[in-house]
Amino acid sequence: MSPSSSSSRKEIRDLCVKSLDEKMVGTTEKNIENGNGFYQYFFTNYPDLRVYFKGAEKYTGEDVKKSERFDKQGQRILLACHLLANVFDNEEVFKAYVRETINRHRIYKMDPALWMAFFTVFTGYLNSSGSLTDEQRAAWMALGKEFNEESQLHLKNSNLPYVH
């Protein structure tokens, strides 16, 4: 059974929050690398998606590692994941944060299928750079499923392209 059918929101929340223990946000060198490392993994394993990062379309993982832009961007995306995990058991707040995230990305004209795909990438990063249990991965995918559902609904309600 998947966590979405067998686990409570609180259990999913706790599993996701726990999985980020070694990927804390912050201002130390380690904290900065926790976020930058996501983009190193992303650019190395999903080079086709670099197109969304204007000016960095040809960056290698090594370029990302040396980039202050991706230090900052890394903190932003890692913080977003911490927020999503922490508030998952407060359903309306979770969904409001999803809609806010979609609103902020409107200008990038992203393929709407990428919202679900993100969670494969993110769990791949967590697994590649530390340990992610099967249970934690399933929890993130359950969270991602709800993230995606609210995303597509909000895109539709905003008269933007969405996945049916």
Add this chain to the structure above:
Amino acid sequence: MSPSSSSSRKEIRDLCVKSLDEKMVGTTEKNIENGNGFYQYFFTNYPDLRVYFKGAEKYTGEDVKKSERFDKQGQRILLACHLLANVFDNEEVFKAYVRETINRHRIYKMDPALWMAFFTVFTGYLNSSGSLTDEQRAAWMALGKEFNEESQLHLKNSNLPYVH
């Protein structure tokens, strides 16, 4: 004793989250009004601060009430308060969200003293439009004190004006 010395982060978190029960974010008319209402209160009681809202410098509370811009802005600020409350017991995530909030406001060149003042305004709104217990108010001010400390530190580290 203030909550910051006598209460745990978890207790402060729970008090703040609870105080927002009747001010949920969302897409219903009531949810939208919960956010818009903050700006009605703000514009009515702190007219001098309207200067930060380009194009709305002379808005009355009634103007705000009819404004789609402040429906959206209201959701954004109310969501931010829900997020701050919900993650207060995860200190590094809380502080990272404070820094992110400061970064996003950089373009508005705000008086740095306003970061602490916000919590007087926000608790005033909660009290004016519902019930806020003394304990809940003290919890929000304890949260605000930490918000402000991280804000001023981050402003200083960003070479921006800050409150000493």
